[in-house]
Amino acid sequence: MTTSSGDTVLDRVLRILSAFDARRRQLSVADLAHVTDIPLATAYRLVSKLSAEDILTRYPDGTIGLGMRLWELAARSSPAVSLRTAAMPFLDDVQAIFRQHTQLSVLDDNEVLVVERLSSRNSVVNQATVATRMPIHTVSMGLVQLAFQPPHVIDDYFLAHANAAKMTYPSSGSITTTLAQIRREGFSMLDGMLDDGTTGAAVPVFNTLRGKNRTAIAAISVVVPEDFEQRAAVIPVLMAASRGLARALHPVPETE
Amino acid sequence: MTTSSGDTVLDRVLRILSAFDARRRQLSVADLAHVTDIPLATAYRLVSKLSAEDILTRYPDGTIGLGMRLWELAARSSPAVSLRTAAMPFLDDVQAIFRQHTQLSVLDDNEVLVVERLSSRNSVVNQATVATRMPIHTVSMGLVQLAFQPPHVIDDYFLAHANAAKMTYPSSGSITTTLAQIRREGFSMLDGMLDDGTTGAAVPVFNTLRGKNRTAIAAISVVVPEDFEQRAAVIPVLMAASRGLARALHPVPETE
DNA sequence: CACTGGATTCTCAGGCAGTGAGAATTATTC
DNA sequence: GAATAATTCTCACTGCCTGAGAATCCAGTG
Structure with a gap:
C-alpha cells in the first residue's frame, strides 16, 4: 500500500x-x-x-x-475583498458614465486576476467573470500594472515569459517601447486585443498618490467599442476613479 | 514526541x-x-x-x-458569489430608492450569514461587514428565512437553541406566533432589535416563484430609522426585489 | 564591530494520521 | 427482486507530519 x-x-x-x-x-x-x-x-x-x-x-x-x-x-479578510469594497463606489461611477464593462484587477503570480467586474446593467450575460486569470501582456489591465512595477519584477516577467518579450503591438511596437510609453502617458489603450471591434483601456491604481517610488497595486479598466463616441473621455474618467480609489485606500491602514 | x-x-x-x-x-x-x-x-x-x-x-x-x-x-464558484452576482442589480435598486443599508443574507449552520451589504453611498463607515454571522432569532433577516423552512429544520433549530424558543418579541409575542405571522404576511419588521431607533425589515427570497413547498433560500433586508418617512414603501420595494431575484435565479440552473 | 534579541529555518527520530484496495452496506434503477 | 451504482467500513501498513532544540539569519544598538 x-x-x-x-x-x-x-x-x-x-x-x-x-x-x-x-x-x-x-x-x-x-x-x-x-x-x-x-x-x-x-x-x-x-x-x-x-x-x-x-x-x-x-x-x-x-x-x-x-x-x-x-x-x-476568504470574504472576511482577503485583500481582494477589501480592495473591492473600497473600489466599488468608483467602479459604479465609471459604469454609470459609460455603461460599458468596467473591471478591477490586480497582478498575482505573474498573471492578471480580475477582482470585480460590472457588466452593463442591461446585458444578459452576467456570468461571473470575476476571479478569472489572463496573461499580463495581452491585456491593457496587465500592461498598465506591469509598467509601474519595480524594474526587477519586470525583468523577472520577461525571463519567465520569453514570448512576452517578443510581443509587438500594433500602434507602439515592442513591449519595452509600449511600457515606456505607458509610463510616460499613464495609461494603456489597446484596440482589438480581446475581440475585434473592441478597445480595452486601463489606468493603474497607485499605492500612494504622490511619491518617489509609485507602484501599481491594481488597475481599473473599461472595454468599449472601437468607435465609441465618448472615447476621448474614457481615460480622464478612469484617471479620476483611480485617484479617488488611491485616496480612499491611503488614509485607512488599520481601523482599530 | x-x-x-x-x-x-x-x-x-x-x-x-x-x-x-x-x-x-x-x-x-x-x-x-x-x-x-x-x-x-x-x-x-x-x-x-x-x-x-x-x-x-x-x-x-x-x-x-x-x-x-x-x-x-472561493470566488470562482462559491454559491454565495453566484447568488451575490445575481442579486446585485436588485440590491442596487433598493439601495437607490431608500439610500439605507441594504443587505443580502443566507442561512448557514443555523446562523445568518451576510453575503453582501450596500452601505449608504455617503456613509464613511464601509468596513466590510460582509461575511458576518449573527443568531437567526435576533434579526428580521433570520426570522424571515426560518419561517419559510421545512418544519423539521425549524424544530431542529429550537432543539439546538433553547433560548430562542423562549424568545419574545415586542409586537408579536412568542417566536412561534411571530413565525406564523411572518408566514401569513410574507415579511418581518422589527423595531429596535439591532440598535435603538432603527428598524430592520426583511423579506424572503424563494427557491421558486410559485409552488407547493416554497423554501426561503435567502433574505433581502434594509435597516432604516424607526421614523423613516418612506416606511410604508419599504416592504413593497423589498418584495419586488425578492421576486426579481427569484426570477433571475430560476431559469438558469446550469449554463453548459 | 561585537552584542543582543528576535525571527526564521534546519535537524531528526518516532508515532500516528492518512492511506487505499477490497469487503460490506446502503440507495437506486429497471 | 435482481442488478447496479453510490457510499461507508475494515484494517494492516507507511511515510507525512511532528515539535523541541540547535543553528542561522537579521536588524538594531551601544
Whole structure:
C-alpha cells in the first residue's frame, strides 16, 4: 500500500477545491476523484471531512459543491475583498458614465486576476467573470500594472515569459517601447486585443498618490467599442476613479 | 514526541485561516502560533507551505495575511458569489430608492450569514461587514428565512437553541406566533432589535416563484430609522426585489 | 564591530494520521 | 427482486507530519 503519488493531504484538498469553477459548480464524487486523480475511497473520506467543516457542501442529489465556510474565510479578510469594497463606489461611477464593462484587477503570480467586474446593467450575460486569470501582456489591465512595477519584477516577467518579450503591438511596437510609453502617458489603450471591434483601456491604481517610488497595486479598466463616441473621455474618467480609489485606500491602514 | 493535541493538519490550517478577520488582516507568525495554539516551529512550516500555494501571503514586514488564491478559489464558484452576482442589480435598486443599508443574507449552520451589504453611498463607515454571522432569532433577516423552512429544520433549530424558543418579541409575542405571522404576511419588521431607533425589515427570497413547498433560500433586508418617512414603501420595494431575484435565479440552473 | 534579541529555518527520530484496495452496506434503477 | 451504482467500513501498513532544540539569519544598538 505505497502512496505512489507523493502528494500531501493539503495538496489534494487544494486540487479538490480547484476542480470547481464557474462552469462546474457541482461534481459527483466519482468525477471529482477522477479529475483530481485521487483514489475513490480516499476521495470519499476527504469529501466527508471537508463537508463536515462546510468547506464543501453535499447537495440533495449527491453532488458536491463549494461550501459557505470557504467563501466566508476568504470574504472576511482577503485583500481582494477589501480592495473591492473600497473600489466599488468608483467602479459604479465609471459604469454609470459609460455603461460599458468596467473591471478591477490586480497582478498575482505573474498573471492578471480580475477582482470585480460590472457588466452593463442591461446585458444578459452576467456570468461571473470575476476571479478569472489572463496573461499580463495581452491585456491593457496587465500592461498598465506591469509598467509601474519595480524594474526587477519586470525583468523577472520577461525571463519567465520569453514570448512576452517578443510581443509587438500594433500602434507602439515592442513591449519595452509600449511600457515606456505607458509610463510616460499613464495609461494603456489597446484596440482589438480581446475581440475585434473592441478597445480595452486601463489606468493603474497607485499605492500612494504622490511619491518617489509609485507602484501599481491594481488597475481599473473599461472595454468599449472601437468607435465609441465618448472615447476621448474614457481615460480622464478612469484617471479620476483611480485617484479617488488611491485616496480612499491611503488614509485607512488599520481601523482599530 | 507525542502529539498531545489530537488535531489534523486540516484542522490546523482552518484554525490558521480563521484567525484572520476584518480587524486582524495580518498577523506575525508568533501571534498566529499563539492564537491557534500551534507550536512555533510547526506554525512556521505550515505558513511557508501555505504561502507557497498563495493561500497565505507574506508581507514585506514579515507579517502574514490571506492570499489571493484563497479568494480566487472561493470566488470562482462559491454559491454565495453566484447568488451575490445575481442579486446585485436588485440590491442596487433598493439601495437607490431608500439610500439605507441594504443587505443580502443566507442561512448557514443555523446562523445568518451576510453575503453582501450596500452601505449608504455617503456613509464613511464601509468596513466590510460582509461575511458576518449573527443568531437567526435576533434579526428580521433570520426570522424571515426560518419561517419559510421545512418544519423539521425549524424544530431542529429550537432543539439546538433553547433560548430562542423562549424568545419574545415586542409586537408579536412568542417566536412561534411571530413565525406564523411572518408566514401569513410574507415579511418581518422589527423595531429596535439591532440598535435603538432603527428598524430592520426583511423579506424572503424563494427557491421558486410559485409552488407547493416554497423554501426561503435567502433574505433581502434594509435597516432604516424607526421614523423613516418612506416606511410604508419599504416592504413593497423589498418584495419586488425578492421576486426579481427569484426570477433571475430560476431559469438558469446550469449554463453548459 | 561585537552584542543582543528576535525571527526564521534546519535537524531528526518516532508515532500516528492518512492511506487505499477490497469487503460490506446502503440507495437506486429497471 | 435482481442488478447496479453510490457510499461507508475494515484494517494492516507507511511515510507525512511532528515539535523541541540547535543553528542561522537579521536588524538594531551601544
